[in-house]
Amino acid sequence: MNTPDRETVLDQSARKRTEISRLEADAGRLARVYGGWASSYDLDVSCENYCGPIVVAELAGAVQTAYLPRGRGAITVLDAGCGTGLVGVQLSRLGFRLIDGFDLTEEMAEKARRTGVYCDIQVDVDLNGAPSKYPSASYDITVCCGVFGLGQVRPDGLRELARVTRPNGFVIASTSKQYLEATSFEDEVQHLQHTGVVMPAQCLTYGRYIADEYAHYWVFRIVP
Numbered sequence: 627m628n629t630p631d632r633e634t635v636l637d638q639s640a641r642k643r644t645e646i647s648r649l650e651a652d653a654g655r656l657a658r659v660y661g662g663w664a665s666s667y668d669l670d671v672s673c674e675n676y677c678g679p680i681v682v683a684e685l686a687g688a689v690q691t692a693y694l695p696r697g698r699g700a701i702t703v704l705d706a707g708c709g710t711g712l713v714g715v716q717l718s719r720l721g722f723r724l725i726d727g728f729d730l731t732e733e734m735a736e737k738a739r740r741t742g743v744y745c746d747i748q749v750d751v752d753l754n755g756a757p758s759k760y761p762s763a764s765y766d767i768t769v770c771c772g773v774f775g776l777g778q779v780r781p782d783g784l785r786e787l788a789r790v791t792r793p794n795g796f797v798i799a800s801t802s803k804q805y806l807e808a809t810s811f812e813d814e815v816q817h818l819q820h821t822g823v824v825m826p827a828q829c830l831t832y833g834r835y836i837a838d839e840y841a842h843y844w845v846f847r848i849v850p
């Protein structure tokens with residue numbers, strides 16, 4: 627099989643993202659588009675210097691070192707919207723061992739399973755839908771990279787991430803610059819803060835993300 631040249635890959639990825647940004651959080655269409663992208667996703671985003679998974683995993687490492695007394699091997703992590711498993715691979719590299727994941731899309735999740743770094747991966751979990759089957763307060767850290775993006779998960783998906791994370795645990799999430807500008811994510815953060823659900827603990831603003839796009843990387847502590 628011929629390897630597509632870099633320009634072609636960049637062009638294809640940009641078109642995919644534009645298509646996704648127009649899907650208005652429709653779970654069926656999102657799953658179809660990501661299902662069709664699963665086989666080339668890793669190669670495509672690596673051509674775009676996608677560094678979101680590294681930043682998110684390293685923030686998880688920093689939070690564990692700074693705040694969580696147990697060693698990394700004993701910290702439970704949920705990778706929400708795990709895709710093909712790029713975040714899980716980075717978490718594993720940093721010594722995390724108890725990593726679960728979920729995604730909307732079977733084809734993406736299947737690739738994540740094949741990385742061998744996840745204990746359990748669920749599919750058909752829609753962060754825009756009803757609360758998932760995960761019990762409340764299940765995880766020490768919940769990570770979510772590339773999922774709060776245009777056309778994908780609405781800002782109130784953050785509530786579900788907070789629900790499944792234990793008190794004094796952490797949610798770490800990226801939001802692309804475009805997403806922040808186009809949605810009420812920051813209002814949602816303020817609302818959850820004022821209602822005593824989360825406490826913003828850290829935010830790397832306008833960090834490198836993918837290609838020439840920047841993102842905020844948020845760390846929230848779950849209020850006990």
Ligand SMILES: C[S@@+](CC[C@H](N)C(=O)[O-])C[C@H]1O[C@@H](n2cnc3c(N)ncnc32)[C@H](O)[C@@H]1O
Pocket residue numbers: 653656657660678679706707708709710711712713728729730731734751752753754770771772773778779
């Ligand atoms: C840009 S990819 C990011 C995947 C991975 N976290 C990464 O950083 O490579 C977005 C992922 O979110 C999933 N997704 C999109 N909308 C979702 C939703 N409403 N609920 C759960 N997952 C969703 C997609 O299936 C896709 O695998």
